[in-house]
Amino acid sequence: IDQAVKDEFQNEGYEIIPQAAGNRMYYAGPHYQFPFGKNSIGTKLLLGAISGPDTEIYLREFTPTGPDGEFLEVTYATYKPYTNFSWATGIYYKRIVSDNISLSVYFDYNNADSKYDLTYLDRFENGNPIYAPTVTDVTNWNSYSVGASLNVMLW
Known part of the structure; x- marks a missing residue:
């Protein structure tokens, strides 16, 4: 969440509380390896699907104003x-490196056009949240990912 948005809500007396979000990716496709001596170069091309959980972002008051001294929470956005x-x-x-050990370095790239529905808080009216119409967007x-690995074969 952009720091300017956090600061704006903080000035109004609210803290932004996001739920954890992430993606699940399911892929299948060919992997090719070209060995030459003790070296090899490998590549892959995978096709599949990406999905993620429904996520909400909440606003919570800094000062409790609830009937029993609790902090009021309002849903700011739903994804x-x-x-x-x-x-x-x-x-x-x-x-x-040896009969049982190899070292490797890799580079991977993932791409998707993620389509989602987004509903967010437009304003408060007499203390009640008013939400903007749900929009469907594609991003x-x-x-x-770049990395290295040490592979050990145990037999």
């Missing part, structure tokens, strides 16, 4: 993703 097409690719280099989602 409901669809299951969408996704694809991924990657490349790696592996070096066999391009990209992720990259």
Whole structure:
């Protein structure tokens, strides 16, 4: 959440409380490995789906104003993703160090056009939250990962 948005709500006496969010990705596709001596280069091209949980963001008062001294919470936004097409690719280099050990480095890329429904708080009217109409939007989602691995075969 953008710091300017947090500051704006803080000035109004509210704290933003987001739920945890994430994505699930399900892929299938070919993996190819080209060995040469103790080295190999591998690649993959995967197709599948990406999905995530429904998520809400809440506003909670800094000062309790509830009837029993509790903090009032209001839903600020609701995010409901669809299951969408996704694809991924990657490349790696592996070096066999011994009969049971290899080292590798890799680079992976994931891409999806994520479609979701979004409802958010427009304003308060006489202390009651008024929500803007739900909108459906599509955002391009990209992720990259770079890493290294140590592989040990136990037999």
